[in-house]
Amino acid sequence: MVKISFYIYWFFFMFFMSMLIFITSLYYLYNDYVIMFEWMIFSCNSFCLYYLMIFDWISLMFCSTVMFISSMVILYSINYIGDFSYSSNRFLFIVLLFIFSMVLMIISPNLISIMLGWDGLGLVSYCLVIYYSSNKSYLAGLITCLTNRLGDIGLLISVCWMMSFGSWHFLYYNYMFPSYLFFMIVISCFTKSAQIPFSCWLPAAMAAPTPVSSLVHSSTLVTAGVYLLIRFFSCLSFSNLYFLFLSMMTMFFSSICASYEFDLKKIIALSTLSQLGLMMSSLFLGMVDLAFFHLLTHAMFKSLLFLCSGIFIFYMNDNQDIRMMGSISVFMPITCSCFNISSLTLCGIPFLSGFYSKDFIIENLSFNGMNLFIFFIFYISLGLTAFYSSRLFFYSMIMNYNFLNFNFMKDDFIFMKLSIFVLTFFSIFSGCMLMWMMNFDLMFIILPFKLKLLSLIFVFFGLWLGLEIFKFKYFFNLKYYIFHGYMWFMFSYSYFLYNFCYKYCVYNSFYTSSWGEFYGGYGLSIYILKISSFFQFYSMNNFKIFLLSFMIWFIYMI
Structure with missing residues (x-):
C-alpha cells in the first residue's frame, strides 16, 4: 500500500473545492442569488442562539x-517543510485552522x-x-498578535453598540448606523490591514515560514480588513478624507x-502594504467593486511572488539578503521567469492581471476629479512600485553572484515548481478573465490621450x-537610510505614547493608590482585623467587662 501524506489529501480537497465554489459564484452572480443559512445551535424557552452564513457572489x-x-501553498509545503513527520503534520493542521478561520469570517453577515x-x-x-x-520569531509574533488584538477593541465596541439596533446582522442596517460605529469598524480594519499607524507588524511577520507568508500576505490575514470594509460599505460614511489620507500615505x-x-x-x-493602501484608498473614494477586483488579482500574483522568493531562500542556504544574490537567472531560469512575471504584474505592465485592476482604479480616480494632491500621490506611488521592483530585479538577477564560492542551485521539477x-x-x-466574467468593464471612461x-x-x-539608483552607491547621510529602513520609526512613536501615559499614571498614582487602599480590599481587611482584635481583647479580659457588656446589650434589646 502506498502511503500518501496528509498534504496531498488536503491539496486535492482545497483545489477541487475552490473550482466548485468558483463555478457556483459565477452562477450566483449571473442570476443575482443570495442565500442565507441560519443554524440553530442552542434553544432554551424563548432564547435561541443562531449561527448565520451568507452565500452570495462576493463571499463565494x-x-x-x-x-x-x-x-x-499546501502543495508547495511538501518540499519546503517536508512531510511524514509529526512537526510537518502540526504545521499543516495549523495552516488548515488558519484557512478555516478565514472562511468563517468571509461567510459571516453577523x-x-x-x-x-x-x-x-x-x-x-x-x-x-x-x-x-527563535527569539526573533517570538518578538515578531508578539507584535503581530498584540497589534491585531488592539484592533479587536473597535470590533467589540461596535458589537456592544449594535445591540441598540436589535440585531447584529449588519447587512440590513448599513445605512442606519451612526458614523461613529463605522469609525470603530474602520480602525479595527486598519490594524488588521496594517495601515498607518499600525504598519510595523507587517514586515515583522516575515519571521514566519515562506508558505505562511505567502498565504497571510496575499489572501487571508491582511485582506480580512479590506473584505470587512467592502461588506460594511456605505456611501454616507465612507466619504471620509482623513481615512483616505491615511491609506494614501500608507x-x-x-x-x-x-x-x-x-x-x-x-x-x-x-x-x-502598498497594495493594501491602494485598496483602502479606492474604498474611501467610493470604488467598492474595483477594490474587490484588485483584492482578487493581487492575491494571485502576490502569493506567486512569495513562493518564488521562498525557492530562492530554500536553495541559497536560508539567505534573504538581495546583495548576496545576483545572477540567479543563470542557475534557476524557470523560477526567475515566474518571479519576473509576478514582479511585472505588480508594476501594472499592460495585459497582465495587475494592469486591469490598478489601471482601472487610477482611471476612475482621474475621472472622478479629485484634488491635485491625491492625484500626484497615486501616480507617484505607481511609479515607486515599478522603481523598487526593478531595483529588486537588478540586484537579484543582473548583479554578479556574491554568495558562496560553490554552487548548489538547480531547477529540478518538484512540487514547489508545480505550484508556481x-x-x-x-x-x-x-x-482579464475576472473582468470579462464579472462585467467590471461596463463603465465608459473618456480621458485625454496624455492622461490615459x-x-x-x-x-x-x-x-x-x-536601474539608475541601482548604479549609485550610498550618497545620502546614514541617518536617512536608517529612517527609511525602520519604517519612519513608527514603532518608536508608540513608546513615546506609552511613556507619556506611564508618567501621567505615576503622577496620579499616590492619590489613586491611597484612595483605592483606603476604600478597597486592603482598607477593609485592616478594619475587620481591628474589630476582631477588639472583640478578642474584651472576651479574654476580666469577666466583669464581659458581663457588663452582656447587660448593656440585654437592656438595649428589651
Whole structure:
C-alpha cells in the first residue's frame, strides 16, 4: 500500500473545492442569488442562539480564491517543510485552522460570528509566526498578535453598540448606523490591514515560514480588513478624507521604505502594504467593486511572488539578503521567469492581471476629479512600485553572484515548481478573465490621450529610475537610510505614547493608590482585623467587662 501524506489529501480537497465554489459564484452572480443559512445551535424557552452564513457572489468568489491559493501553498509545503513527520503534520493542521478561520469570517453577515473568524485569524497567525521558535520569531509574533488584538477593541465596541439596533446582522442596517460605529469598524480594519499607524507588524511577520507568508500576505490575514470594509460599505460614511489620507500615505510611505530595504521578504511585504493602501484608498473614494477586483488579482500574483522568493531562500542556504544574490537567472531560469512575471504584474505592465485592476482604479480616480494632491500621490506611488521592483530585479538577477564560492542551485521539477507554474498562469490571465466574467468593464471612461498614457509613463519612468539608483552607491547621510529602513520609526512613536501615559499614571498614582487602599480590599481587611482584635481583647479580659457588656446589650434589646 502506498502511503500518501496528509498534504496531498488536503491539496486535492482545497483545489477541487475552490473550482466548485468558483463555478457556483459565477452562477450566483449571473442570476443575482443570495442565500442565507441560519443554524440553530442552542434553544432554551424563548432564547435561541443562531449561527448565520451568507452565500452570495462576493463571499463565494473570495472563498474560492482563498482555497485555491491555500491548495498551492499546501502543495508547495511538501518540499519546503517536508512531510511524514509529526512537526510537518502540526504545521499543516495549523495552516488548515488558519484557512478555516478565514472562511468563517468571509461567510459571516453577523458581527458576533465574524468575531469568531477574526479572533481565530489573530491567534493562529501568532502560532504560525513563532513556528521557528527563535527569539526573533517570538518578538515578531508578539507584535503581530498584540497589534491585531488592539484592533479587536473597535470590533467589540461596535458589537456592544449594535445591540441598540436589535440585531447584529449588519447587512440590513448599513445605512442606519451612526458614523461613529463605522469609525470603530474602520480602525479595527486598519490594524488588521496594517495601515498607518499600525504598519510595523507587517514586515515583522516575515519571521514566519515562506508558505505562511505567502498565504497571510496575499489572501487571508491582511485582506480580512479590506473584505470587512467592502461588506460594511456605505456611501454616507465612507466619504471620509482623513481615512483616505491615511491609506494614501500608507501606499506612499511603504513604497519609499521598500526602495531602501535589502531583505527579500521584507521588500515583498512592503509591496503588500502598498497594495493594501491602494485598496483602502479606492474604498474611501467610493470604488467598492474595483477594490474587490484588485483584492482578487493581487492575491494571485502576490502569493506567486512569495513562493518564488521562498525557492530562492530554500536553495541559497536560508539567505534573504538581495546583495548576496545576483545572477540567479543563470542557475534557476524557470523560477526567475515566474518571479519576473509576478514582479511585472505588480508594476501594472499592460495585459497582465495587475494592469486591469490598478489601471482601472487610477482611471476612475482621474475621472472622478479629485484634488491635485491625491492625484500626484497615486501616480507617484505607481511609479515607486515599478522603481523598487526593478531595483529588486537588478540586484537579484543582473548583479554578479556574491554568495558562496560553490554552487548548489538547480531547477529540478518538484512540487514547489508545480505550484508556481499554476499560479503564474493565473497571474497572467486572472485579471482579464475576472473582468470579462464579472462585467467590471461596463463603465465608459473618456480621458485625454496624455492622461490615459500617464500611468504607463510613470511605470516606465520608475523602471528606468530603478536601474539608475541601482548604479549609485550610498550618497545620502546614514541617518536617512536608517529612517527609511525602520519604517519612519513608527514603532518608536508608540513608546513615546506609552511613556507619556506611564508618567501621567505615576503622577496620579499616590492619590489613586491611597484612595483605592483606603476604600478597597486592603482598607477593609485592616478594619475587620481591628474589630476582631477588639472583640478578642474584651472576651479574654476580666469577666466583669464581659458581663457588663452582656447587660448593656440585654437592656438595649428589651
